[in-house]
Amino acid sequence: xxxxxxxxxxxxxxxxxxxxxxxxxxxxxxxxxxxxxxxxxxxxxxxxxxxxxxxxxxxxxxxxxxxxxxxxxxxxxxxxxxxxxxxxxxxxxxxxxxxxxxxxxxxxxxxxxxxxxxxxxxxxxxxxxxxxxxxxxxxxxxxxxxxxxxxxxxxxxxxxxxxxxxxxxxxxxxxxxxxxxxxxxxxxxxxxxxxxxxxxxxxxxxxxxxxxxxxxxxxxxxxxxxxxxxxxxxxxxxxxxxxxxxxxxxxxxxxxxxxxxxxxxxxxxxxxxxxxxxxxxxxxxxxxxxxxxxxxxxxxxxxxxxxxxxxxxxxxxxxxxxxxxxxxxxxxxxxxxxx
Numbered sequence: 021x022x023x024x025x026x027x028x029x030x031x032x033x034x035x036x037x038x039x040x041x042x043x044x045x046x047x048x049x050x051x052x053x054x055x056x057x058x059x060x061x062x063x064x065x066x067x068x069x070x071x072x073x074x075x076x077x078x079x080x081x082x083x084x085x086x087x088x089x090x091x092x093x094x095x096x097x098x099x100x101x102x103x104x105x106x107x108x109x110x111x112x113x114x115x116x117x118x119x120x121x122x123x124x125x126x127x128x129x130x131x132x133x134x135x136x137x138x139x140x141x142x143x144x145x146x147x148x149x150x151x152x153x154x155x156x157x158x159x160x161x162x163x164x165x166x167x168x169x170x171x172x173x174x175x176x177x178x179x180x181x182x183x184x185x186x187x188x189x190x191x192x193x194x195x196x197x198x199x200x201x202x203x204x205x206x207x208x209x210x211x212x213x214x215x216x217x218x219x220x221x222x223x224x225x226x227x228x229x230x231x232x233x234x235x236x237x238x239x240x241x242x243x244x245x246x247x248x249x250x251x252x253x254x255x256x257x258x259x260x261x262x263x264x265x266x267x268x269x270x271x272x273x274x275x276x277x278x279x280x281x282x283x284x285x286x287x288x289x290x291x292x293x294x295x296x297x298x299x300x301x302x303x304x305x306x307x308x309x310x311x312x313x314x315x316x317x318x319x320x321x322x323x324x325x326x327x328x329x330x331x332x333x334x335x336x337x338x339x340x341x342x343x344x345x346x347x348x349x350x351x352x353x354x355x356x357x358x359x
Contacts, residue, residue: 022053022078024119025102025195029092030069031059033110036237041072041079043113043235049120054079055096060086065110090205097198105193111237112189118233122192129158129227132194133219138187138234149232153184153191156230161223165274168220172213173266174275176285179332183285186213190234197222209248210258214265221269247298252313255286259318283322287313287342288335295354307351314342 026044030037044054056069058081066083073079082095093107104123108114118136126134137152154167171184197203201222205211220226248254259282266272275281290313293299294306301309313319328339341350 022051022102023123024049024052024104024106024192025096025100026052026054026106026108026119027057027093027096027100028054028108028110029057029059029089029096030065030110031061031086031089031092032063032065033061034063034065034068036111037065037068040108040110040113043116044108045076046116047114047119048117049123052078052119053100053102055099056081057092057096058083059088059092060084088207090207090211093205097195097204100195103195105195105198106191107189107193108234109189109236111239113235115233115235119192121229121231121233125227125229126192129225131158131225131227132197133223133225134192134227134229136190136229136234137232138190138236139232140238141235142238147235150181152228152230154226154228156228159226159228161225164220164223164226168226169217169269169271170274172217172220173262173271174278174281176281177328177331179330186210186216187236188212188216189236191216193219194223206261207254207257209251209254214258214261217262218265218269221265221271247296248293249299251293252290255290259283259286277326279318280322280326283318284326284328284339287319287322288338291338291342291350295351295358297358303351303355306354307347310350311345311347314345 028040041054041056044052056072056079058066058069069081073081080099082099084092084095097105104126106119106122122134122136125131135152135154138150139147140150141147159167168184172186176183197219201218203215203219205215262282263279266278272278291310294310299306314323323343327343328336331339337353338350341347341353
C-alpha cells in the first residue's frame with residue numbers, strides 16, 4: 021500500500037500534462053501512487069496517460085466519460101489506496117520535495133493533515149509566492165476552526181491576498197477522514213471551498229510549513245476567467261449547500277455576517293461574469309440581469325445590511341455603484357474596461 025495517493029484530473033491537458041507528471045515522478049519521496057483520471061478528454065491526453073502508466077507501475081489510469089473535475093476527483097478518491105491524498109491540477113506542477121516535506125511535517129507534528137504555501141505563476145514565467153492557509157506551526161481543532169473554517173465561512177471580502185482561497189491542492193489530506201465521512205466534491209465551480217470547509221471541521225491537527233512547494237499556473241483560459249452562462253445557478257446551489265454545512269457543524273454563530281459576506285462576494289463575481297468579454301448578450305441585457313441579481317432576496321438583504329469596505333480598487337467601485345443601484349454607470353465602466 022502506498023503512503024500517498026496523488027490524484028490528477030485530466031481534461032484537454034495534452035500540452036501541459038507532461039510537466040505535471042514529470043514533477044511527480046521527480047519526487048524525492050517515492051512511496052506514492054499516481055491516479056490519472058482521464059475525464060473523457062477529446063485530445064491526446066488519454067493516450068499520454070496510458071504511456072505514463074506503461075512506463076511506471078505506480079501510475080494508474082482511469083478513463084471515464086466527461087463529467088467535470090468534481091466527478092474526476094471523486095473517482096480518484098474512491099480508487100485511492102494511500103494513507104494520504106494529494107490533489108494536483110494537470111496544468112500545475114510541484115516541487116521535488118513537496119511530498120517529503122508535507123509528510124515529514126505531518127508525522128513530526130502528529131497531525132492528520134499538512135499544508136504549504138504556493139507559487140502563483142503567469143504564462144510568461146513571472147511568479148510570486150502566496151502564504152499558506154496559516155503560518156508555519158502545528159494547530160489543534162479549535163485553531164483550525166478559527167484560522168481556516170471561519171475564514172472560508174465569512175471572510176470573503178477584502179483586498180487581493182487577504183481572502184483565504186479554497187485551494188485544495190496545497191494540502192496533504194487524511195484518506196481515513198475522507199472515507200469515514202464520505203466527503204465528496206460537488207459541482208463545477210466553488211466546489212473546493214465547501215470541500216475544505218467540511219474537511220477542516222473534521223480535522224483534528226494541522227501541520228503547516230511556510231515554504232511554497234506547489235506551482236499554480238495562472239491560466240487565462242481557466243474556468244474562473246471565462247464567461248460562465250450558468251454562474252448564478254451554480255452560486256445559488258453553492259449558497260444552499262454552504263448554509264446546510266454551516267447548520268450541520270454549528271458555524272452560524274462564528275460569524276453572524278457570513279451570509280451577507282458570501283452573497284456580496286458571489287454578487288461581485290456575478291457582475292464581473294456578466295460583463296465578461298465572452299458574454300454575447302447586449303449591454304442592456306447584461307445591465308438588466310445584474311439589477312435582477314441584486315433584487316434577489318438574499319442579495320438584497322446583503323446589500324441592505326452590509327456595506328463592503330477595504331476591497332481592491334475596482335471591486336470597491338463596483339460595490340459602491342451597486343449600493344447606489346447605478347447600473348448604467350456600472351455598465352459604462354465595464355464598457356470602457358473591456359475596450
